[in-house]
Amino acid sequence: MSRSAVNTARPAAPSRAEQAAGRVAALARDSEPGTRLGTKEELRAQCAVSVGTFNESLRLLQARGLVTVRPGPGGGIFSSEPSPMVRLGNSVLALDARETDVAEAVRIRDALDPLLIEDALWHASPADFALLRGQLDVMARAVAAADAVAFVRANWRLHAQIAAISPNALLRSLYNNLLDLIEAHTLGVLPGGEQPLGEYIAQRHELHRDIVDALERRDRDAALRLIREHHTSPPTPGGGSPRPDSP
Incomplete structure (x- = not known):
């Protein structure tokens, strides 16, 4: 699938x-950030699912930045800042139904970035830098036009x-x-913070x-x-990490 493609397939029935x-996301969105929603076992029982299924649900919720998990006495599952999409710093990618896949892809991409930087330090040629400068010029034109979608794609x-x-x-x-996965499921870019x-x-x-x-x-x-500084990953399982950075 090309990077310019947009996935239009009908999403599968939810698992x-x-x-x-x-169900837990609805509780989190109806609560103030930091509200204790219950213990893992309490919420699992409310959802009437197995331990393994609820563990998968919790992974999805954490990937979406909707809940955090705190261990120990007084711990449990707590609501995070509500967000129906994967937040990337002060900008927000408007995604289709595959938002969890995108969150995972962003985390893995961020983990690979230092390896590619190391390789570029050793192997980049003058011709490579000319190409990179040309792409920076495309990004600059998108900034001048205030075209966030063009900027993200040039990025x-x-x-x-x-x-x-x-x-x-x-x-x-x-x-x-x-x-490819990130771009294929991105529908647009929306403002997501106080900064213009x-x-x-x-x-x-x-x-x-x-x-x-x-x-x-x-x-x-x-x-x-x-x-x-560039990293864009959503909060890691277990909670406590800062809001992710940008594209």
Whole structure:
């Protein structure tokens, strides 16, 4: 499937795990962030599902940033900031029904980014940097036009070009498949915070420019620090991590 494709297939009927996740999600959305919804066993019993099925439901809820889990006395399952879609920092990707798959793909993509940065530090040629600069120019034009969708798609193409530098065919293929999945299920970009979206994408363009600058200087410390700042993953299972960063 090409990166410009949008998945229009009818979603499959929800599984038992998805139905249970939907029931707990409704509780979370009706509660203030930080509200204790109950223990794992209490909520499992309310949903009338097996332990294994509820564990899968809990994984879906955590991937969507709807609940956190706190161990120990007084612990349990707590509501997080309600969100019907995967939040990526101050911008939000409007997704189709595969939002959990996208959350997983973003987490894996972020884990692979440092490997690709390391490869680019060693293997990028002047021709590679010319391509990266050209894509940064496309991103800059999207910023000037305040076109968030064009910016995000140009951003993905920049990352694909960084991945193309790697001599590791398996790594390149895996990374590009993740980008394909993310883009195929993205329907648009919506404002998701107090910061104006135009201002936000301008800052993101500057960050990506700084990453390319660090690569061209062969400044490993700066490049790895910047890619950590770039990370977009949703909260990890167990809760407590900050709201994810941008595309």
